[in-house]
Amino acid sequence: MLQRGLNWAAATLVGVFGFVWTGVVMFATVETSAWTWIGQVSFGAFLTCWALYKASLLVRRAKPGFVPRHRRVRAGRATAP
Numbered sequence: 001m002l003q004r005g006l007n008w009a010a011a012t013l014v015g016v017f018g019f020v021w022t023g024v025v026m027f028a029t030v031e032t033s034a035w036t037w038i039g040q041v042s043f044g045a046f047l048t049c050w051a052l053y054k055a056s057l058l059v060r061r062a063k064p065g066f067v068p069r070h071r072r073v074r075a076g077r078a079t080a081p
Contacts, residue, residue, distance in 0.1 A: 004058070011054040018047025 022044030025037060032040075 007054070007058055011051045011058065014047055015051030015055070018044045018049075018051060021047065 022041055025040040025044060029037070029040075
């Protein structure tokens with residue numbers, strides 16, 4: 001349960017950071033070259049898309065994983081000599 005909450009926190013943090021990064025690059029940096037601006041915006045878009053992808057994975061229903069079973073001693077065998 002804790003790991004799932006931390007996964008949500010990480011995806012949210014990265015998504016917000018990518019969104020803010022794009023906003024800062026688009027509106028605060030005026031005197032930069034076009035290539036720098038394109039690179040920074042694509043980096044922010046990459047972070048935001050990664051966070052959306054991870055959130056979509058977290059929303060999906062979890063597949064049932066391996067369920068460990070206890071070892072059982074069979075009736076015909078002795079456990080200790």
